[in-house]
Amino acid sequence: MMLSPQSFNEIQINRLFPFYILINKYLNVIALGKSLNKLCDFHKPQNINQFFSISSPQTSIKSFNDLISLQDQLIVINLSSDKNLILRGQLEYMEHTDEILFLGSPCFSSIEQIAENNLAIDDFAKNDPLVDLFYGAQNNTPKNEGFVEDEEVLAKLEKKNSLLKVENKDDYDRPLFSKQSLDPNIRIDFQGDLMHSNSAASHLEFITYEGKTYLIHLFYKLIAAIIDEKKEKWSFEGSANGKDYSFVCLAFHKEGYINMYARDVTKQKKYQQELEKLSIIVKETMNAVIITDVEGNIEWVNKAFEEFSGYTFHDIKGKSPGSFLQGKETDLETIAYMRQQIKDSKPFSCEVYNYNKTGKGYWVKLKGQPVFDENGKTINFFAIQEDITEIKINQQLLQGSEKKYRDLIDNTQVSHLQRT
Known part of the structure; x- marks a missing residue:
């Protein structure tokens, strides 16, 4: 897929990062590096959650802002097409095009893995540590002749490659066990014996897992003992030092170790608990409640909303409320006002004429409020709809009665003047 010149030079980016992934603001993968394309057979845009999952830091991507927040840290992703294909790198937000660029490289530790994926030396950037597998295995003589496929030569290369594994692995371990990382990373x-850990992990003395608290070295023994040899990836939650952590474990059976990526989810857990408490309240309220993402797409509605509108949550999940509630009698200025307030992450209050599933109109008093995370970033919108149809009808009846009364007075005065 060719990229527009406004984004970046495709030839240059392929030369430096041939395994890149380009993502637009709609969370669609729109382009891949030339070498990654060989592994994925990518033809058309698709949602990132269908294309890959992020194993470190463990997180779910629901919005474009979720991706932007992952800048300046090590990212480990697993491709959905092949769970054994793991890429490590970082995300870069390109403000001028409103796109996210993943810059990274696959995690291969042997010549065989590279050969199994039909890759050659020219498929890697010159500064990629994996190039050492080629150069070192071929007597440190740089060549650009592609990958040698002769079985006898492969056997010799693998013998030499085994001597290079420790050195090559160290190149990958540097970012994984970086002192700058705020999340514990452990190998x-x-x-169950500790091989490596970063500074954040060195502060862990006890881990509480499934209701039991373990000394850290005994916790490592436990993880090694309960590992499912059929699985290469699994996750769990634990707590330590007053913080909640989400762990993702990746087993490298051939290499003989397990990588554990821990992410501090204390604030997220607290937010989730508060949201669950709030949901209990709003489920039972008589007013309709809608929660949307930052793009205005519905994530949750309560029972009262379903009764008001006639739509079930299944009918409208992921849709914009205005796409099915508004109609010909809905005031355009009111719609424009709400859209602008949402765009600016500001609260709003207005009266709106909506339509239910059968096409019947009804009036609501709508109050909307942005929801912010601990960093002040908008993560949701929360709106309450109060049915004021009866009030509006009574107002119209009253206005009609007042008009009739005024007409009657006017007519009486005219009749009196005519008699005099």
Whole structure:
């Protein structure tokens, strides 16, 4: 897929990062590096959650802002087409095009893995540590002749490659066990002995897991003991030092170790608990409640909303409320006002004429409020709709009665003047 010149030079980016992934603001993968294309057979845009999952830091991507927030840290992703294909790198937000660029490289530790994926030396950037597998295995003589496929030569290369694994692995371990990372990253062997950890992990002395608290070295033994050899990835939650953590474990059976990526989810857990408490309240309220994402797409509605509108949550999940509630009698200025307030992450209050599923109109008093995370970033919109149809009808009846009364007075005065 060719990229517009306004975004970046495709030839240049392929030369430096041939395994890049380009993502637009709608969370669609719109382009891949030339080498990653060989692994994925990518033909058309698709949602990132169908294309890959992020294993470190463990997170779910629901909005474009979720991706932007992951800048300046190590990202580990697993491709959906092949769970054994793991990429490590970082995300970069390109403000001028409103796109996210993943810059990284696959996690291969042997010549065989590269050969199995039909890759050659020219498929890697010159500064990629994986190039050392080629150069070092071929007597440190740089060549650009592609990958040698002869079985006898492969055997010799693999013998030499085994001597390079430790050195090559260290290149990958540097970002994984970076002192700058705020999240604990840990590597243990299959006996549960610690091999590597970063600074954040060194502060862990106890881990509470499934209601029991373990000394950290015994916790590592437990993880090694309960590992499912059929799985290469699994996750769980635990707590330590007053914080909640989400762990993702990746087992590298051939290499003989397990990588554990922990992410501090204390604030997210607190927010989730508060949201659950709030949901209990709003479920039972008589007013309709809608929660949308930052793009204005519905994430949740309560029972009262379903009764008001006639739509079930299944009918409208992921849709914009205005796409099915508004109609010909809905005031355009009111619609424009709400859209602008949402765009500016500001609260709003107005009266709106909506339509239910059968096409019947009804009036609501609508109050909307943005929801912010601990960093002040808008993550949701929360709106309450109060049915004021009866009030509006009574107002119209009253206005009609007042008009009739005024007409009657006017007619009486005219009759009196005519008699005099």
